Amino acid sequence: NAGVMQNPRHLVRRRGQEARLRCSPMKGHSHVYWYRQLPEEGLKFMVYLQKENIIDESGMPKERFSAEFPKEGPSILRIQQVVRGDSAAYFCASSPSGSSYEQYFGPGTRLTVT
């Protein structure tokens, strides 16, 4: 049973470019969460999605960031016009339900903005 998959594992973007991070949840999981880990900081919740719905995006920056989880395909975290401060590790997690005790995390995408 494959775990949560994220790609790319490493992404380098110049300032002003767009970054697209992909997350495929575990088989049978329809709930996806995105977290961000800035250098030397703990993980921070960004957004919680179910298929075709954003449930809670309270942790997302108001501008340039968006997330989706379409009916078919992976969840996408999109960052437009990246800045150096967006450099971080972005982790995706999935669970079979929103009240599940356990969230299963992917290996993360390390975004570097030059």
Add this chain to the structure above:
Amino acid sequence: DAKTTQPNSMESNEEEPVHLPCNHSTISGTDYIHWYRQLPSQGPEYVIHGLTSNVNNRMASLAIAEDRKSSTLILHRATLRDAAVYYCILRDVSVSGSNYKLTFGKGTLLTVNP
């Protein structure tokens, strides 16, 4: 959100037991105590959770104080693979709580000496 306090770092020797403490003096009656760990360059991994009673699983044991204001994660025989940052997290499972949201602090960096 109720907060947790953990030591910044701890050290252990291989094959010896490790007791990782966590204080959560403002815990509410609907808060579950969760532990996750993050190995170097990987996503977090669920370890164990509990509410009031002590819990055991194949990875670890969780000892919860009678007043629930503190808990201890116990690794019975540390291995080099257990070297990681360990996070103690409270999750409110009340109907009105955002129980899907994991709030990570700085955690405890566990070093295991061969």
